[in-house]
Amino acid sequence: MTAAIEVDDVTVHYGDVLALDRVSLSLEPGRICGLLGMNGSGKSTLFKTVLGLVPTDRGRVRVLGRDGLAARRAGLVGYVPQSEQVDWAFPVRVRDVVMMGRYGHMGGRRRARAADREAVDRALARTDLTDLADRQIGALSGGQRKRAFVARAIAQNADVLLLDEPFAGVDKRSEATIVELLLELRRAGRTLLVSTHDLAQVPTLCDEAILLQRRVIAHGPPEKVLEPDTLLEAFGMHPGEENSWTR
Numbered sequence: 001m002t003a004a005i006e007v008d009d010v011t012v013h014y015g016d017v018l019a020l021d022r023v024s025l026s027l028e029p030g031r032i033c034g035l036l037g038m039n040g041s042g043k044s045t046l047f048k049t050v051l052g053l054v055p056t057d058r059g060r061v062r063v064l065g066r067d068g069l070a071a072r073r074a075g076l077v078g079y080v081p082q083s084e085q086v087d088w089a090f091p092v093r094v095r096d097v098v099m100m101g102r103y104g105h106m107g108g109r110r111r112a113r114a115a116d117r118e119a120v121d122r123a124l125a126r127t128d129l130t131d132l133a134d135r136q137i138g139a140l141s142g143g144q145r146k147r148a149f150v151a152r153a154i155a156q157n158a159d160v161l162l163l164d165e166p167f168a169g170v171d172k173r174s175e176a177t178i179v180e181l182l183l184e185l186r187r188a189g190r191t192l193l194v195s196t197h198d199l200a201q202v203p204t205l206c207d208e209a210i211l212l213q214r215r216v217i218a219h220g221p222p223e224k225v226l227e228p229d230t231l232l233e234a235f236g237m238h239p240g241e242e243n244s245w246t247r
């Protein structure tokens with residue numbers, strides 16, 4: 001079976017900063033994988049590497065058998081970025097953000113057709129954003145903004161989804177909406193790699209988990225990866241202690 005995501009011996013530096021150190025991992029299709037690690041452990045860099053957005057020093061990335069950049073251009077992989085990485089002052093309506101998910105389906109001239117508008121309307125409805133569709137994205141709350149980017153990923157209809165902290169700064173209602181959507185996407189056979197600092201959620205949401213600290217410390221069933229001894233060995237501390245797991 002072709003892996004949904006395959007990362008083989010990848011190293012990434014930003015100047016002198018080593019962000020990923022010989023990372024290898026493979027995800028089967030139709031799974032939700034939690035990506036865990038402290039601040040600065042390389043989670044966002046791993047996403048950007050899979051998307052072909054940062055150059056690697058060594059190693060190889062494959063998304064459904066293609067290299068990351070080709071997979072992104074073919075619309076096979078969708079991305080929900082961390083809120084900090086988005087320019088919220090950019091004057092664009094919620095509906096337009098979600099429509100960006102359709103660009104890969106539109107061809108070079110980016111002219112939306114009825115099928116694109118319907119996909120956008122459906123994604124807005126599924127994320128409870130229909131009433132806010134014509135608002136500027138910057139005029140939404142944090143949880144609503146997250147949902148707008150999840151809606152963009154749904155409208156894209158990508159087989160592989162990368163979600164960078166989709167639960168950070170969202171209230172319980174938005175969190176429940178997003179969890180429900182992620183489970184629905186998995187039922188539809190999508191593969192999801194989801195970074196989160198909310199360790200309590202991982203056993204119920206995720207089929208497997210990866211513990212990253214520049215390199216892969218552990219990868220397997222959530223209960224194994226979250227074993228106190230594994231965390232203690234990796235970080236010298238338990239989650240819940242005053243540390244950067246809990247921000």
Ligand SMILES: Nc1ncnc2c1ncn2[C@@H]1O[C@H](COP(=O)(O)OP(=O)(O)OP(=O)(O)O)[C@@H](O)[C@H]1O
Nearest residue numbers: 014017018019037038039040041042043044045046
């Ligand atoms: N554009 C950049 N230029 C220089 N260094 C960077 C850049 N982006 C990230 N880094 C560094 O690379 C390392 C990994 O950062 P990354 O953002 O991937 O971590 P993260 O696990 O996503 O962190 P967080 O949980 O805080 O979001 C950190 O040391 C960070 O300071």
